Amino acid sequence: MSYPKIVISTGIVKNNVKILVGLCKKYGINVAGVTKGVCANEKIVRSFVEGGVKYLADSRIKNLKRLKPFKLPKIMIRLPMISEIPLVIKYSDISLNSELKTIVALSKEAIKQCKTHKIILMIDVGDLREGIFYKEDLDYIISNIIQLKGIKLVGIGTNLTCFGGVIPEKHTIKKLTDLGKLIENKYNIKLGIISGGNSSSIHLLSVDALKGINNLRLGESLLLGKESAYGKQIKGTSSTGFCLEAEIIEIKYKPSVPIGKIGKNAFGETPTFKDRGIRKRIICGVGRQDVKIESLIPLDHKLIILGGSSDHLVIDGDDSDIDYKVGDIIKFNLGYGGILSSMTSEYVDKAIID
Numbered sequence: 001m002s003y004p005k006i007v008i009s010t011g012i013v014k015n016n017v018k019i020l021v022g023l024c025k026k027y028g029i030n031v032a033g034v035t036k037g038v039c040a041n042e043k044i045v046r047s048f049v050e051g052g053v054k055y056l057a058d059s060r061i062k063n064l065k066r067l068k069p070f071k072l073p074k075i076m077i078r079l080p081m082i083s084e085i086p087l088v089i090k091y092s093d094i095s096l097n098s099e100l101k102t103i104v105a106l107s108k109e110a111i112k113q114c115k116t117h118k119i120i121l122m123i124d125v126g127d128l129r130e131g132i133f134y135k136e137d138l139d140y141i142i143s144n145i146i147q148l149k150g151i152k153l154v155g156i157g158t159n160l161t162c163f164g165g166v167i168p169e170k171h172t173i174k175k176l177t178d179l180g181k182l183i184e185n186k187y188n189i190k191l192g193i194i195s196g197g198n199s200s201s202i203h204l205l206s207v208d209a210l211k212g213i214n215n216l217r218l219g220e221s222l223l224l225g226k227e228s229a230y231g232k233q234i235k236g237t238s239s240t241g242f243c244l245e246a247e248i249i250e251i252k253y254k255p256s257v258p259i260g261k262i263g264k265n266a267f268g269e270t271p272t273f274k275d276r277g278i279r280k281r282i283i284c285g286v287g288r289q290d291v292k293i294e295s296l297i298p299l300d301h302k303l304i305i306l307g308g309s310s311d312h313l314v315i316d317g318d319d320s321d322i323d324y325k326v327g328d329i330i331k332f333n334l335g336y337g338g339i340l341s342s343m344t345s346e347y348v349d350k351a352i353i354d
């Protein structure tokens, strides 16, 4: 086994999934397990399935391909590119959409592949990423969609907190559910899926503000057990299912402020340093090509991460009670960005434990 290495406990992930699926179920909500954060890793996906998710969802064709062995319906959660439509039809059952041109292309391809592809129409209720801007163009797009063959409009959905950072509130969600009712009445159709967002919508469960929503697309909360609007841990879950291990390659005592004129670092940023005098500095063989270093949380709380470059992580180890030696391993828990980056990096070994 080589380093850096990410150790994943599928038992912890499965328990998180069970708790969240149970919590959502109490409010009449089913869960689409979003697998992009772990590159649809088969063993981790299995813990999603065993934990009780109803759908599997991913943003990338390569990941949807990996989901093929699983029986659950698959959702493509990034708006499809016209160039990838044959694969969207082949590897997903449902896709999130907002462009009529794309939906027409999906319809043609679905007919060609003798399939009925399901569509969730995305509504932008304020975050300003994807979706029809609230009611604009809605009539035009829906009246066209319902005439197309090979596809079926099965629901509407929204996405929040991803781009504009808009936190879901009761009135934001109500915009979506009201629109759902309006569409059902006006076009005399049944929308089976009202998808109320991602892990940033979970905090609304406890205040009973997701009335009318029957689906959430959850990634981060299943992996880390945290709702993502405020970062609160959900009762009974754990955020320790992912642990990055890195090896120490240098330990030296050095000044805490670099010597010489300071310009931009390797990433075009001008670093600033606090003068703490001569300190014990530890370098680990892990860097930005392996993991988003801002997302690392050392298990030894007395270590201070000073920064990093492509291949090096520089740590102030002066306050630690542990007498680290070159060759020792330092362990870190990870935030969502850290999981996503290290699961994606081919330089990080993956070790999956139970």
Ligand SMILES: *Cc1c(COP(=O)(O)O)cnc(C)c1O
Residues within 6 Å of the ligand: 034, 036, 059, 077, 078, 096, 159, 197, 198, 199, 200, 217, 218, 219, 220, 221, 228
């Ligand atoms: C990534 C993504 C999700 C999952 O978001 P989390 O915050 O990880 O729960 C849900 N929906 C869409 C459209 C996404 O792109």
